[in-house]
Amino acid sequence: MDSINLEIPSLPDNVRIVESFIDNSKDKYHLNDDVYGNIMIAVTEAVNNAIQHGNNGDKDKLVKLTMSHSDEQIRFTIGDEGPGFDYDSLPDPTAPENLHKPCGRGIFLMKHLCDEVEFNNDGKEVVLAFYLN
Secondary structure, eight states: OEEEEEEEESOGGGHHHHHHHHHHHHHHHTOOHHHHHHHHHHHHHHHHHIIIIISTTOTTSEEEEEEEEOSSEEEEEEEOSSOOOOGGGOOOTTSGGGTTOSSSOHHHHHHHHSSEEEEEGGGTEEEEEEEOO
8 A cells, every 4th residue: 555644733724635645646546536626625624624713823833744645545644733533422513503513523524425434543633544446
């Protein structure tokens, strides 16, 4: 399994670096448009969460991204240096009282766009897997 690592300071503008990283992966691994689109949304959402919620926008804290690729799947591991969170007790973003809230949909989106989503290290790390066949 190929593996590439990237570390970025927790600044919102650095999401652009992640977007280029994903663009390069599309060409390198010949990802189809559907998989590429799902990866772009889910991974940038996870990185945004790591920057804003995990590291509280602290530019001295890093977000670590690892991409692993095999013939069957491509996996992204996104980690932050924050305190973690309880990913099992998040409010349902589709509940009527939450529909108009500006945040709370990121993990919901990840779960719908990825083939597998796994939280590790008390929520400080998320693994997003996309099947290629």
